[in-house]
Amino acid sequence: MTASPLDPIPRLLGATGEPLDxxxxxxxxxxxxxxxxxxxxxxxxxxxxxxxxxxxxxxxxxxxxxxxxxxxxxxxxxxxxxxxxxxxxxxxxxxxxxxxxxxxxxxxxxxxxxxxxxxxxxxxxxxxxxxxxxxxxxxxxxxxxxxxxxxxxxxxxxxxxxxxxxxxxxxxxxxxxxxxxxxxxxxxxxxxxxxxxxxxxxxxxxxxxxxxxxxxxxRRAGTAASPGTVLITVTGAVRRPAVLETDPGTPLGTLLRQAGGAERPLQAVLVGGFAGTWLPLPHALRRPFDREGLAPHAAPGAGVIAALPQDACPLAETARILAYLAAGGARQCGPCRFGLPAVAEDVTALAEGRATPELLDRLRHRVGLLPGRGACGHPDGAARLAAGALTVFRADVERHLHHGSCHRATALAVPPATPTEEWR
CATH class of the missing domain: 3.40.50.11540 (NADH-ubiquinone oxidoreductase 51kDa subunit)
Incomplete structure (x- = not known):
C-alpha cells in the first residue's frame, strides 16, 4: 500500500493485508x-x-x-x-x-x-x-x-x-x-x-x-483529479503478481517494481484488462496510472496491468483474448453475434501466418465498424484492444503478414474461448 505521509490510517487492505473478521x-x-x-x-x-x-x-x-x-x-x-x-x-x-x-x-x-x-x-x-x-x-x-x-x-x-x-x-x-x-x-x-x-x-x-x-x-491520497487510493492487479511476467493499493498517478514502472519487477525482458503492458489497451515499453513506464496520465490512448479500466514478455507473440495474445471476448458476449445484437467473431477469426489468421493484405484491410474495416453499435459496450472494448494491437505491434503485423507465424509462446492467463451459457 502506498499512502501519503499525512495519512497514517490504513485504508482498504489494512496495514497487514490479513483478513479482518x-x-x-x-x-x-x-x-x-x-x-x-x-x-x-x-x-x-x-x-x-x-x-x-x-x-x-x-x-x-x-x-x-x-x-x-x-x-x-x-x-x-x-x-x-x-x-x-x-x-x-x-x-x-x-x-x-x-x-x-x-x-x-x-x-x-x-x-x-x-x-x-x-x-x-x-x-x-x-x-x-x-x-x-x-x-x-x-x-x-x-x-x-x-x-x-x-x-x-x-x-x-x-x-x-x-x-x-x-x-x-x-x-x-x-x-x-x-x-x-x-x-x-x-x-x-x-x-x-x-x-x-x-x-x-x-x-x-x-x-x-x-x-x-x-x-x-x-483527498490526502491520489491527485486532485483522481483522489483516494485504488486497487490494482499487476500480473503477467512479473516476479510477484499482486493486488496493490496505491495512489492514482503512480508511474507504471513503479507499480511493476512493487510486484517484484519483470521476471524477464518485457515488450509491452496491457492496461485496463481485456477491454483495455496495449502500451509499448519502455516509454509507458513513466506514464502515471490514472485517467489523466494514460489519456488519450488508454484508461485504467478494471485496474489491471499485465506485463507481456518479449518472448511472447503479441498477436497471438490478442487473438486469444478476442476469441474469449467473442465467445463471452451476450450475442443479442449484430456486433456481438457476427462482428466480434469475425474480428477474432481475422486476428487469429494473422497470428497464425494465414493472413493476406486483403484480410488485413478487411480486419481494419471491421474493427472500425464495431464501436457504438452494440446493445452494450462489450464490442467497443474488443475493438479498442484490436485497434491498439494493430498499431502498437505494427512491426509484428508486417512480419506475420509476409513471413508467417513467429511460433512464439503465449504468456497471459486467458481462459478458454467457450460460450457463456449459464445466464440464469
Missing part, C-alpha cells in the same frame, strides 16, 4: 457513523469515482437515485457488484476476502443515503468459499444488530458481460444475466422497477471510509 474490523475502523442523506454531499466533495471501470462520479450517482425516490413510491435498491468478470483482475475478490465488513458497511451506508430498503451483494457462484464466508459475515452483523438495511448475498452467473449493471438488474428480476438496452438506466428503473444504485465493491469500501474520516482525509 468483525471484531478485528471494528477494532481497526470503529463502528460506522450514520450520516444518512448528508453522506451524498460528503462523497461529492471527496471526489470518489467508481472503481469498477467506468469511473463515473459516485456522488452524482447517489444523488440521481435519491432524486428518483422522490418521484417514485417504491424504495430504491442497492446492488453491490462483486462479480469481477475481468479475467486478469483479482482486486475485488481480494478486497472481499480481506475487508468484507468494509464493503458491507459501505453498502448499508449507501442504502441509508438514498433511502433504499434492501441490499443485494452479487458474487460469482463459482466462488463457493467466498460466498459462504460473506453469508456468515452478513449473519454475524445481523446478530449484532449492526445494519439498518437487510443485506442478501447473491450467487450470480459468472460470465464476461454478466457483471454489467443492467445484466445484474435483469438477473435479480428473474431474467437472464445479459445487458439490456438503455434508457431507462438502472438509477431510473432497476430491480423490480425501482430506482437502483449499482456500485462496485471497492467503491463502496471507499464510501465507508469517507463516512468515517471525511472528504479531506480521502
Amino acid at each position: 468483525l471484531a478485528a474490523h471494528l477494532a481497526q475502523h470503529g463502528p460506522a457513523p450514520r450520516p444518512g442523506a448528508a453522506l451524498v454531499a460528503t462523497v461529492e466533495e471527496a471526489g470518489l469515482t467508481g472503481r469498477g471501470g467506468a469511473g463515473f462520479p459516485t456522488g452524482r450517482k447517489l444523488r440521481a437515485v435519491a432524486a428518483q425516490r422522490r418521484r417514485w413510491r417504491g424504495r430504491p435498491v442497492v446492488v453491490a457488484n462483486g462479480m469481477e468478470s475481468e479475467p486478469l483482475s483479482r482486486k475485488d475478490s481480494t478486497l472481499l476476502d480481506v475487508s468484507p465488513h468494509l464493503v458491507l458497511d459501505g453498502a448499508v451506508l449507501a442504502a441509508e443515503a438514498v433511502g433504499a430498503d434492501r441490499v443485494h451483494l452479487c458474487v460469482p457462484r463459482t466462488r463457493a468459499g467466498q460466498l459462504r464466508a460473506l453469508t456468515a459475515a452478513v449473519d454475524e452483523r445481523r446478530a449484532a444488530g449492526l445494519d439498518s438495511v437487510p443485506v442478501r448475498v447473491e450467487a450470480a452467473p459468472h460470465g464476461y458481460v454478466t457483471s454489467e449493471s443492467s445484466a445484474l438488474v435483469q438477473w435479480l428480476d428473474g431474467g437472464p444475466a445479459r445487458p439490456t438496452t438503455a434508457p431507462p438506466r438502472s438509477h431510473e428503473k432497476g430491480v423490480r422497477g425501482r430506482p437502483t444504485l449499482v456500485q462496485n465493491v471497492e467503491t463502496l469500501a471507499h464510501l465507508a471510509l469517507i463516512a468515517r474520516h471525511g472528504a479531506q482525509w480521502f
Whole structure:
C-alpha cells in the first residue's frame, strides 16, 4: 500500500493485508457513523469515482437515485457488484476476502443515503468459499444488530458481460444475466422497477471510509483529479503478481517494481484488462496510472496491468483474448453475434501466418465498424484492444503478414474461448 505521509490510517487492505473478521474490523475502523442523506454531499466533495471501470462520479450517482425516490413510491435498491468478470483482475475478490465488513458497511451506508430498503451483494457462484464466508459475515452483523438495511448475498452467473449493471438488474428480476438496452438506466428503473444504485465493491469500501474520516482525509491520497487510493492487479511476467493499493498517478514502472519487477525482458503492458489497451515499453513506464496520465490512448479500466514478455507473440495474445471476448458476449445484437467473431477469426489468421493484405484491410474495416453499435459496450472494448494491437505491434503485423507465424509462446492467463451459457 502506498499512502501519503499525512495519512497514517490504513485504508482498504489494512496495514497487514490479513483478513479482518468483525471484531478485528471494528477494532481497526470503529463502528460506522450514520450520516444518512448528508453522506451524498460528503462523497461529492471527496471526489470518489467508481472503481469498477467506468469511473463515473459516485456522488452524482447517489444523488440521481435519491432524486428518483422522490418521484417514485417504491424504495430504491442497492446492488453491490462483486462479480469481477475481468479475467486478469483479482482486486475485488481480494478486497472481499480481506475487508468484507468494509464493503458491507459501505453498502448499508449507501442504502441509508438514498433511502433504499434492501441490499443485494452479487458474487460469482463459482466462488463457493467466498460466498459462504460473506453469508456468515452478513449473519454475524445481523446478530449484532449492526445494519439498518437487510443485506442478501447473491450467487450470480459468472460470465464476461454478466457483471454489467443492467445484466445484474435483469438477473435479480428473474431474467437472464445479459445487458439490456438503455434508457431507462438502472438509477431510473432497476430491480423490480425501482430506482437502483449499482456500485462496485471497492467503491463502496471507499464510501465507508469517507463516512468515517471525511472528504479531506480521502483527498490526502491520489491527485486532485483522481483522489483516494485504488486497487490494482499487476500480473503477467512479473516476479510477484499482486493486488496493490496505491495512489492514482503512480508511474507504471513503479507499480511493476512493487510486484517484484519483470521476471524477464518485457515488450509491452496491457492496461485496463481485456477491454483495455496495449502500451509499448519502455516509454509507458513513466506514464502515471490514472485517467489523466494514460489519456488519450488508454484508461485504467478494471485496474489491471499485465506485463507481456518479449518472448511472447503479441498477436497471438490478442487473438486469444478476442476469441474469449467473442465467445463471452451476450450475442443479442449484430456486433456481438457476427462482428466480434469475425474480428477474432481475422486476428487469429494473422497470428497464425494465414493472413493476406486483403484480410488485413478487411480486419481494419471491421474493427472500425464495431464501436457504438452494440446493445452494450462489450464490442467497443474488443475493438479498442484490436485497434491498439494493430498499431502498437505494427512491426509484428508486417512480419506475420509476409513471413508467417513467429511460433512464439503465449504468456497471459486467458481462459478458454467457450460460450457463456449459464445466464440464469
